[in-house]
Amino acid sequence: MPFLGSLKNLILTDSERKTTFVQNLFLMKLHNNTIRGVHTALAAIFEEGQYADKVIERTLKSNPKWGARDRSFIAETTYEMVRWWRLINYLSPSKEPYDLFATYWLMQGHSLPPWEEFSKINPDKIQEKYEKLDDPAKLESVPDWLFELGKKELGDKWEAEIHSLNQEAQVVLRVNTLKITREQLKNRLAEDNIHTHIIKGYPDALILDERTNVFRNPAFKEGMFEVQDASSQLVAQALAVEPGMRVIDACAGAGGKSLHIAALMQNKGKVLSMDVEEWKLQQTKLRARRDGVAIIERKVIEGSKTIKRMKETADRLLLDVPCSGLGVLRRNPDTKWKLSEESIEKVRQTQQEILQSYPSMVKPGGQMVYATCSILPSENQDQIAKFLESEAGKDFTLIEDQKVLAQESGFDGFYIARLQKK
Numbered sequence: 019m020p021f022l023g024s025l026k027n028l029i030l031t032d033s034e035r036k037t038t039f040v041q042n043l044f045l046m047k048l049h050n051n052t053i054r055g056v057h058t059a060l061a062a063i064f065e066e067g068q069y070a071d072k073v074i075e076r077t078l079k080s081n082p083k084w085g086a087r088d089r090s091f092i093a094e095t096t097y098e099m100v101r102w103w104r105l106i107n108y109l110s111p112s113k114e115p116y117d118l119f120a121t122y123w124l125m126q127g128h129s130l131p132p133w134e135e136f137s138k139i140n141p142d143k144i145q146e147k148y149e150k151l152d153d154p155a156k157l158e159s160v161p162d163w164l165f166e167l168g169k170k171e172l173g174d175k176w177e178a179e180i181h182s183l184n185q186e187a188q189v190v191l192r193v194n195t196l197k198i199t200r201e202q203l204k205n206r207l208a209e210d211n212i213h214t215h216i217i218k219g220y221p222d223a224l225i226l227d228e229r230t231n232v233f234r235n236p237a238f239k240e241g242m243f244e245v246q247d248a249s250s251q252l253v254a255q256a257l258a259v260e261p262g263m264r265v266i267d268a269c270a271g272a273g274g275k276s277l278h279i280a281a282l283m284q285n286k287g288k289v290l291s292m293d294v295e296e297w298k299l300q301q302t303k304l305r306a307r308r309d310g311v312a313i314i315e316r317k318v319i320e321g322s323k324t325i326k327r328m329k330e331t332a333d334r335l336l337l338d339v340p341c342s343g344l345g346v347l348r349r350n351p352d353t354k355w356k357l358s359e360e361s362i363e364k365v366r367q368t369q370q371e372i373l374q375s376y377p378s379m380v381k382p383g384g385q386m387v388y389a390t391c392s393i394l395p396s397e398n399q400d401q402i403a404k405f406l407e408s409e410a411g412k413d414f415t416l417i418e419d420q421k422v423l424a425q426e427s428g429f430d431g432f433y434i435a436r437l438q439k440k
């Protein structure tokens with residue numbers, strides 16, 4: 019976000035009015051529907067506690083007449099306002115929806131059109147308040163408790179990390195190598211004017227040069243790719259699978275990593291996708307069909323018995339455990355406002371419970387990967403240390419771990435630990 023960069027020139031001169039004429043016209047058009055669409059979405063997120071991605075999806079679905087430009091305006095504005103909610107509320111002259119929107123719009127470096135709704139807004143005052151602000155938690159728009167927790171856990175690295183996690187995420191594709199090579203997909207998308215680039219260290223990834231809705235592209239419908247962040251793509255790779263292996267993905271959810279694992283196994287062997295939520299595994303089934311993956315089986319975890327029955331059956335085990343999600347704030351900015359110290363403590367307990375029982379599924383000589391999309395050591399290396407010191411971990415040794423920070427990778431924050439069983 020070009021944050022407050024141009025607040026100084028916000029009262030328009032005549033010539034500026036001309037240059038922003040088109041933009042203002044666009045805003046005029048937005049007045050009755052799109053800005054209201056943003057307000058409605060924000061109310062559902064903040065007053066009813068709904069998830070931002072679901073709210074935006076529903077808002078757009080229930081207004082099919084909006085054009086592509088309006089739709090992307092609503093999605094982007096809602097996400098960015100959620101991301102910067104604390105700072106916007108602090109700088110805004112009131113909690114009125116139009117004041118909040120105007121403050122956000124000025125923060126983006128835009129000018130305000132001369133609407134009645136914006137008549138109370140004084141850009142200079144907002145600018146002045148911003149310049150005087152030296153509370154880093156407000157500046158980075160996170161709750162105080164979270165800022166303190168981040169500092170306690172990450173020390174010197176925290177401020178740069180939260181700054182990086184406040185940037186908009188890039189769109190990354192994972193090429194489905196069962197159907198197409200990366201080069202072929204790159205060329206195919208270019209024919210539809212979707213330009214991408216590759217980066218070193220991520221063999222299956224293509225990064226979009228410009229954000230666009232790739233889900234509408236025929237190549238997606240034909241299962242040529244999935245949308246999956248580059249850091250997330252490191253997880254299946256760390257599992258070092260081979261064709262013919264028997265692999266368990268014990269927290270498979272909608273199957274993002276299971277599908278990648280199956281592709282790395284060249285569709286040979288078996289992947290057992292497990293989760294406590296059956297509806298998520300249903301998604302895995304649909305995605306597997308689209309991607310031409312034939313080796314995934316699904317199993318709902320109904321209790322400890324399900325795990326015991328699978329004792330020593332896996333060459334590889336993936337524990338992509340539930341976590342705070344603090345590494346993926348770029349794509350889920352509402353997480354900042356939904357988390358609490360208690361909810362993080364609860365998720366840490368679940369992580370350790372999983373670690374205490376699921377590794378029994380690994381065959382002697384097999385390997386396990388423990389992964390989170392969190393940057394907090396207390397969900398990551400501290401959990402692994404605790405596991406290794408416990409009875410359940412006595413047969414395991416740590417091969418290596420990767421602490422992927424957004425500030426260093428440019429992608430989501432992740433933790434990936436590889437362990438070997440005796």
Ligand SMILES: C[S@@+](CC[C@H](N)C(=O)[O-])C[C@H]1O[C@@H](n2cnc3c(N)ncnc32)[C@H](O)[C@@H]1O
Pocket residue numbers: 268269270271272273274275276292293294295298319338339340341368372
């Ligand atoms: C980080 S998400 C997994 C994302 C998934 N692996 C992917 O790549 O799309 C964590 C998953 O763990 C599941 N989960 C929560 N508690 C669990 C438990 N006790 N055992 C297994 N899975 C659990 C959640 O339903 C959720 O789908």
